[in-house]
Amino acid sequence: MNVLTILDPGVIDWSRAQFALTACYHWLFVPLTLGLALVMGIMESIYYVKKDPFWKDVARFWMKLFGINFAIGVATGLILEFEFGTNWSNYSWFVGDIFGAPLAIEGIVAFFMEATFIAVMFFGWHKVSRGFHLASTWLTGLGATLSAWWILVANAWMQDPVGMEFNPETVRNEMVSFAAVALSPSAVMKFLHTVSCGWVTGAVFVVGVSCWFLLRKRNRQLAHASIKVAAVVGCLASLVVMGTGDQSGVQIARKQPMKLAAAEGLRQGGEGAPFSIVPGVEIPSMLSILATHDVNGYVPGIDNLLEGYTAPDGTVHLSAQEKMERGRLAIDAFSRYRQHRATQPGEAAKARQELTDHMEYFGYGYLESPEQLVPNVPLVYWSFRLMVGGGGYILLVLLAVVWLQRRGLLETTPVALWAGMLTVPAAYIASQAGWVVAEVGRQPWAIQHLLPVNVAVSQLTTTEVVTTFCLFALIFTILLVAEVKIMCNAIKQAPDVRREA
Amino acid sequence: MITYSFLQHYWWFLVSLLGGLLVFLMFVQGANSLLFRIGKTEGERSLLVNATGRKWEFTFTTLVTFGGAFFASFPLFYSTSFGGAYWVWMLLLVSFVLQAVAYEFQSKTGNVMGRRVYRLFLVFNGVVAPLVVGAAVATFFTGSDFVVSRDAMGSMGKGLSPVISRWGNAWHGLDALSNPWNWVLGLTLVFLARVLGALYMIDLLDDAALVARLRRQVLIDAVPFVVLFLAFTGYVLTATGLAYDEASATFSPEPYRYLHVFLSHPTILVLFAAGVVLVLTGIGRTLLKPTSVRGIWFAGPGTVLTVLAVLLVAGIDNTAYYPSVSDPQSSLCLANSSSSEFTLQAMAVVSLLVPFVLAYIAYAWHSIDLGGLSRKQVESDEHAY
Numbered sequence: 001m002n003v004l005t006i007l008d009p010g011v012i013d014w015s016r017a018q019f020a021l022t023a024c025y026h027w028l029f030v031p032l033t034l035g036l037a038l039v040m041g042i043m044e045s046i047y048y049v050k051k052d053p054f055w056k057d058v059a060r061f062w063m064k065l066f067g068i069n070f071a072i073g074v075a076t077g078l079i080l081e082f083e084f085g086t087n088w089s090n091y092s093w094f095v096g097d098i099f100g101a102p103l104a105i106e107g108i109v110a111f112f113m114e115a116t117f118i119a120v121m122f123f124g125w126h127k128v129s130r131g132f133h134l135a136s137t138w139l140t141g142l143g144a145t146l147s148a149w150w151i152l153v154a155n156a157w158m159q160d161p162v163g164m165e166f167n168p169e170t171v172r173n174e175m176v177s178f179a180a181v182a183l184s185p186s187a188v189m190k191f192l193h194t195v196s197c198g199w200v201t202g203a204v205f206v207v208g209v210s211c212w213f214l215l216r217k218r219n220r221q222l223a224h225a226s227i228k229v230a231a232v233v234g235c236l237a238s239l240v241v242m243g244t245g246d247q248s249g250v251q252i253a254r255k256q257p258m259k260l261a262a263a264e265g266l267r268q269g270g271e272g273a274p275f276s277i278v279p280g281v282e283i284p285s286m287l288s289i290l291a292t293h294d295v296n297g298y299v300p301g302i303d304n305l306l307e308g309y310t311a312p313d314g315t316v317h318l319s320a321q322e323k324m325e326r327g328r329l330a331i332d333a334f335s336r337y338r339q340h341r342a343t344q345p346g347e348a349a350k351a352r353q354e355l356t357d358h359m360e361y362f363g364y365g366y367l368e369s370p371e372q373l374v375p376n377v378p379l380v381y382w383s384f385r386l387m388v389g390g391g392g393y394i395l396l397v398l399l400a401v402v403w404l405q406r407r408g409l410l411e412t413t414p415v416a417l418w419a420g421m422l423t424v425p426a427a428y429i430a431s432q433a434g435w436v437v438a439e440v441g442r443q444p445w446a447i448q449h450l451l452p453v454n455v456a457v458s459q460l461t462t463t464e465v466v467t468t469f470c471l472f473a474l475i476f477t478i479l480l481v482a483e484v485k486i487m488c489n490a491i492k493q494a495p496d497v498r499r500e501a
Numbered sequence: 502m503i504t505y506s507f508l509q510h511y512w513w514f515l516v517s518l519l520g521g522l523l524v525f526l527m528f529v530q531g532a533n534s535l536l537f538r539i540g541k542t543e544g545e546r547s548l549l550v551n552a553t554g555r556k557w558e559f560t561f562t563t564l565v566t567f568g569g570a571f572f573a574s575f576p577l578f579y580s581t582s583f584g585g586a587y588w589v590w591m592l593l594l595v596s597f598v599l600q601a602v603a604y605e606f607q608s609k610t611g612n613v614m615g616r617r618v619y620r621l622f623l624v625f626n627g628v629v630a631p632l633v634v635g636a637a638v639a640t641f642f643t644g645s646d647f648v649v650s651r652d653a654m655g656s657m658g659k660g661l662s663p664v665i666s667r668w669g670n671a672w673h674g675l676d677a678l679s680n681p682w683n684w685v686l687g688l689t690l691v692f693l694a695r696v697l698g699a700l701y702m703i704d705l706l707d708d709a710a711l712v713a714r715l716r717r718q719v720l721i722d723a724v725p726f727v728v729l730f731l732a733f734t735g736y737v738l739t740a741t742g743l744a745y746d747e748a749s750a751t752f753s754p755e756p757y758r759y760l761h762v763f764l765s766h767p768t769i770l771v772l773f774a775a776g777v778v779l780v781l782t783g784i785g786r787t788l789l790k791p792t793s794v795r796g797i798w799f800a801g802p803g804t805v806l807t808v809l810a811v812l813l814v815a816g817i818d819n820t821a822y823y824p825s826v827s828d829p830q831s832s833l834c835l836a837n838s839s840s841s842e843f844t845l846q847a848m849a850v851v852s853l854l855v856p857f858v859l860a861y862i863a864y865a866w867h868s869i870d871l872g873g874l875s876r877k878q879v880e881s882d883e884h885a886y
Contacts (some may be wrong), residue, residue, distance in 0.1 A: 007662035060883075067605055067884065074561065075601035079594050081568055082583060086591065089584025090664050094654070096576025097840045104573035105851050107566030112858050115558035116865045122884045123555055128868050136865070167841075171651040171665065172576075174841040328657060335655030365657055455654075458584035459664040464673060468591050475595065478613065479602050485611035493610075 010462030029073030035202015037141030089458035114143030203234030211420035253291035259441035269301030320370035327365025330358035390430025512574035517812035532698030534627030577838035586674030635690030692726035743821035773810035779803025
């Protein structure tokens with residue numbers, strides 16, 4: 001039998017690339033689904049309450065764009081789910097006992113809701129009552145949002161693993177508390193931050209398209225009505241994004257200090273750490289305030305984390321070298337346990353105790369050098385700035401749009417209309433950058449402290465993964481081009497929705 | 502008593518049921534594979550596409566849920582088969598991605614590739630998806646070439662692989678094509694999906710010319726389906742399976758293993774027989790009675806029952822449901838590949854929602870399909886594909 005026993009090192013990076021490719025494409029479509037669902041739901045609710053067919057037509061226009069965007073999000077999502085198995089085989093076994101559950105629940109609870117009611121939403125206008133139709137529109141959005149909940153529970157668990165125990169008998173981590181996994185503070189914050197980012201995306205999409213209509217002096221009633229709803233939704237959602245972003249910063253400082261240090265490009269940390277706006281421009285003590293909500297809070301830098309440090313409260317944090325040594329002791333104890341468990345119970349018990357003692361550092365044992373613990377700093381640093389900058393720009397523009405519209409000045413202020421249109425690319429750039437911060441920033445960990453990516457992969461060859469990477473890149477890109485073109489055409493052909501005179 | 506073993510069997514039952522539903526819902530694929538054969542004019546093709554276009558998401562979602570449920574309940578299968586038989590699953594994924602966008606994009610201006618290409622995607626998915634699913638299920642009986650070594654996690658550095666589940670050859674799933682029995686079940690599902698697709702259309706469509714053609718098509722596909730299905734059933738009933746001994750944690754081959762399991766569980770035998778009879782009744786009624794349009798109501802549930810019974814037999818009574826031909830001791834059975842008792846329990850609570858989900862699907866489905874589907878309706882529907 002010819003079993004490969006050597007791991008092809010190229011597989012690790014190409015598997016990461018393939019997953020990143022799928023996730024990035026997926027995240028081009030999902031936020032718009034989440035956000036448009038909310039905006040459409042509000043519009044159809046207005047129609048339901050006022051019984052004014054104008055609002056029905058407005059809602060239906062955005063539903064059409066929702067439909068174009070929806071299918072491709074579903075398609076990329078399917079691949080993501082299966083890629084855990086196909087490309088991260090070891091991961092799937094090592095933590096499948098915890099990680100699989102949210103994915104299954106997502107299917108049972110969320111996807112069926114979405115799939116069922118989207119059909120009613122699109123095909124049921126003449127077949128079901130107004131109330132049932134309205135409920136279907138909201139349930140479609142709720143299904144999408146619940147799905148986001150469960151997949152983000154899964155993602156948050158990778159960043160902040162809780163509620164499990166390692167079992168050397170089965171060689172995997174096993175869930176001991178469902179509530180700890182499903183309701184972990186990291187999961188709650190990740191969900192709120194990500195979903196509100198989706199709401200912002202949906203809102204600025206509506207605002208951006210409407211601004212284009214106004215610049216072209218067409219579809220004016222549709223545009224004004226849409227902006228009235230979406231700009232307010234966008235402002236409120238932006239505030240949620242900011243609030244949860246702030247809280248996420250505090251959580252990351254505690255759970256993933258290396259990610260925070262990388263996002264700031266902070267080599268040497270300390271008390272009263274400054275916040276870097278761009279290289280060379282800093283706000284003193286600001287990072288301490290953001291990360292610890294305390295002007296003098298201690299924030300470790302990359303070097304501190306590698307060399308080890310003592311926090312002001314006296315807690316000693318081990319150096320990377322020390323963690324790696326303890327990790328090797330853990331893995332060595334694991335191997336001895338496996339070897340002796342059937343024949344020498346005494347030896348096995350001893351090994352198991354050693355494993356338990358060092359389990360905290362298990363994942364570090366697979367690393368070859370401390371430098372592997374440092375993610376790509378420039379990428380994370382600049383992505384962070386794009387994320388925050390994009391978010392800030394959006395909030396400012398939306399506030400201006402709301403104000404100008406109330407004063408009746410929006411149409412006569414082309415600068416504002418242009419700025420409104422530009423919020424659309426800003427939202428996409430900011431949200432993509434956000435995922436880069438979250439995912440590149442946690443490298444090398446597939447699961448924080450527990451499983452580095454080089455131990456999480458499948459036993460494939462580089463050629464195989466490169467082939468599927470190129471295949472997916474090609475398919476996704478063609479489909480994206482088609483989607484954007486179809487979307488632009490649908491916008492150009494927008495019906496001239498008018499209130500009855 | 503809710504024991505660990507009970508939970509493992511409960512989840513195997515749910516996964517098998519989802520598998521059954523998935524095969525039934527592949528009537529969408531079957532109908533799509535007939536798109537150019539049955540639809541002679543643009544109007545007809547558009548009607549066919551719109552008929553499956555209201556259902557495709559259920560098949561898709563069932564596939565996703567099947568994957569998620571399998572992952573949550575038997576993660577070692579997920580890591581062994583998905584990471585090992587890489588190309589099989591990738592082929593399935595690509596076909597479903599192309600399908601998902603094909604509906605929405607095909608008739609919109611600016612779709613880059615033109616209507617015909619998107620419809621060919623539907624045909625591609627219509628043939629490939631049942632073929633791959635069938636071949637993959639066949640490997641539950643024919644076996645695959647893999648090794649599971651949990652000790653591998655102890656390898657550090659030195660370039661040694663820490664991967665627990667490894668495929669035994671470089672074909673990574675394409676090797677399944679070398680076993681003719683995998684082809685037999687794959688093609689069985691292709692023809693079954695086409696039969697189901699035609700039966701579904703006969704029930705739904707309000708178009709005499711199309712329905713007449715579909716009835717002929719049922720006959721054309723039913724003959725190879727029945728022959729292939731009987732052949733595979735014969736193979737399974739005479740095949741040697743691996744039995745797991747829990748005390749020694751070892752597998753040993755047992756001739757007529759699946760026949761024995763069938764015979765020791767009359768309930769499953771009844772399920773299987775009822776399923777087969779229902780499928781044949783659905784086909785028979787449609788062929789013999791020109792006024793009968795309800796074939797799908799027999800053949801659909803019949804498919805679910807048959808697949809459920811076959812998958813149950815593959816896994817219960819400590820049978821290896823994913824046998825390894827190269828290293829039998831690496832084979833997967835319910836006891837050695839499932840999630841922990843705690844996780845299965847937590848998931849079992851969630852599974853209580855399933856009847857509720859099925860109820861709202863049935864209700865919503867009923868509300869939209871009321872009154873069938875005609876060309877006139879498609880033409881007047883703003884959201885038609």
